[in-house]
Amino acid sequence: MDNILNEALAEGAIALQHPASSWQECFEVTGELLVKSNRAKPEYARAMIAVYQELGPYMVIAPGVALAHAKPGDWVISPGLSLLTLSSGVSFGIERFDPVKIVFGLTAIEHDDHITLLAALSEFLLDEAKLNSLLALDDVGSVRALFS
Amino acid sequence: MKIIAVCGMGIGTSVLLKMNTEKVLTLLGVTAEVQAADITTAKREAHVADIIMTTPELVFQLENMPGKIVAIDHVFDLVEIREKLSGALGELGKL
Numbered sequence: 001m002d003n004i005l006n007e008a009l010a011e012g013a014i015a016l017q018h019p020a021s022s023w024q025e026c027f028e029v030t031g032e033l034l035v036k037s038n039r040a041k042p043e044y045a046r047a048m049i050a051v052y053q054e055l056g057p058y059m060v061i062a063p064g065v066a067l068a069h070a071k072p073g074d075w076v077i078s079p080g081l082s083l084l085t086l087s088s089g090v091s092f093g094i095e096r097f098d099p100v101k102i103v104f105g106l107t108a109i110e111h112d113d114h115i116t117l118l119a120a121l122s123e124f125l126l127d128e129a130k131l132n133s134l135l136a137l138d139d140v141g142s143v144r145a146l147f148s
Numbered sequence: 149m150k151i152i153a154v155c156g157m158g159i160g161t162s163v164l165l166k167m168n169t170e171k172v173l174t175l176l177g178v179t180a181e182v183q184a185a186d187i188t189t190a191k192r193e194a195h196v197a198d199i200i201m202t203t204p205e206l207v208f209q210l211e212n213m214p215g216k217i218v219a220i221d222h223v224f225d226l227v228e229i230r231e232k233l234s235g236a237l238g239e240l241g242k243l
Contacts, residue, residue, distance in 0.1 A: 055205065058155060067160045
C-alpha cells in the first residue's frame with residue numbers, strides 16, 4: 001500500500017517548505033514539479049489554474065490540503081503525483097479548509113487509472129499524525145520514509 | 149439505484165467521494181451503483197441518477213438535475229456522508 005505514494009511521486013516531484021504567496025503560485029509550482037518528474041507538459045499548470053478559475057476552490061479536499069489537477073488529456077504524460085508543502089499557509093478562498101499548507105498535484109490519463117493511488121493518498125490524509133509530521137519536514141528523504 | 153459522485157474534472161474529488169460513499173453504503177447495508185464523473189458527463193448522464201453527490205462549490209452547476217443533490221463539505225468525513233446520505237435515502241424511501 002505505502003509504496004504506491006512513493007512510486008507515484010517520481011524523482012523531482014517533491015518540493016518542501018516553499019514560500020508561496022498565492023494560490024496561483026501554488027498551482028504553478030505544483031505543475032512545474034509534475035513537469036520535472038515527467039508526468040505532465042508545462043501547459044498542465046495553466047490548465048489547473050483554469051479549472052480553479054472556472055469552478056472555484058473545490059479541489060481543497062481537507063483542512064490545509066489541496067489536490068490540484070486538470071482534465072486527463074494530451075498535457076498528461078503519465079499518471080502520478082507531485083507534492084508541495086508550504087512554509088506558511090496560503091488562502092485558497094475556501095473558509096472551511098483554509099489556509100492550505102500542502103498541495104498535491106495529480107495527473108491521470110483515464111478516469112479510473114489512478115484509483116489505487118487515490119485510495120493510498122486518502123489513507124495518508126486521514127492519518128493526522130503523519131500529516132502533521134509532513135508539515136514539519138524539510139528533506140525529501142524523510143518524506144519518502146514517511147510514505148513508506 | 150444509481151448514485152453519481154461529481155467533481156469538476158472527474159478524477160480527484162469525485163473519485164474520493166465515490167470511494168467514501170461506497171464505504172458508507174456498505175455500513176448502511178444499501179446496494180447502489182456509484183459512478184464518479186466530471187460535471188460535463190454528469191450533466192449528460194445524471195438524469196438517470198437517483199442521488200447526485202458533490203461538494204458545495206459545485207451544487208449550482210447541477211441544480212437543474214432531476215436527482216437529489218447531496219452536498220458534502222468534507223469528502224473524507226464518513227460521519228457527514230452517512231448523515232446526509234441516509235437523509236437522502238430516507239426521503240427517497242430507499243432506506
